[in-house]
Amino acid sequence: MNERARGLTPAAAERLLVDPGPYLSCDDCFEQVDARVEALLSGASEPLTPEFRGHLVGCAACLDEAWSLAELAAQDAGVDRASVRARFEQALEPDRRPLA
């Protein structure tokens, strides 16, 4: 057995088992993130594609940056922070696994 893998906690196991869905690169995520975030804030029924949602669920860095962008864009659009959180969590829900 790989010695380092023996340190596997249930939380780490869950992170490893995230369903990554169809592949989307971090660069492509960055290309799309502004439009996706605004779709999310506008209340669109399907604001995130399966690829984009899968990437956010599987990539902690891109998720953090997308969430941050949503908060800033929400300030410009007059959407409160609690609503941003609710919309993000709802949009990620189909694939949601804890990342941290």
Place this chain on the structure above:
Amino acid sequence: MDEVEPVAIVNRSPVVAQMPPPPVDDWVSRLRDDVHRHEATRELHQLMLRAARHQIARMPEGRDLGWARREEIVHAAADEATSSVLSRLGRFEGRSRFTTWAYKFAILQTAVEVRRSAWRQRETDLEALGEPVSDATGPEAYAESSDLTRAMREAIDHALTDHQRHVAIALLVEGVPIDVLAERLGSTRNSLYKTLHDARVRLRDDLTTRGYLGFATSEEAVS
């Protein structure tokens, strides 16, 4: 047309004077316009500063860096993001507000630098990544040793390549940020995420084949 040219030259000044400036929210025109470029660039930089401050404030990793280092990161990120936006103006397609499009450059610059700066103080943690961690992780690591986690350990050992195992464990077990690992391995966020994606697909396939998971990846379901 040659005859009318002098007339056009004579009249050019009044015509320009009568033209309204680009609307304040027409960022691309203002940033390209000879008259308004300087002021628009200054405003863009303020926007990038705002985004950089927002990003650093929401990152727990930034809190231990100290005020001076945080300010240094914020200003460097805003400068870099301003340059990035100006050099990519032609790629802005209007699929979002200009401000939303621009914010993402400052957020990325700030986030990457905060992650790297925070981990520079944890040099030894990274160097230890190649070492066994079974004793260092504590008894809680074994407390919930279900069949699934035992099967996962086997899958990590047998279903992944050495590189996939190293990347997956560093990112998801050790918690090394992807930008930090990319810098240390001389790689990129893109490349490491592809490795992680492939590793997850292999793990899920292995566990599905052995009856521990109901479904493999949704990638297979849609392809």
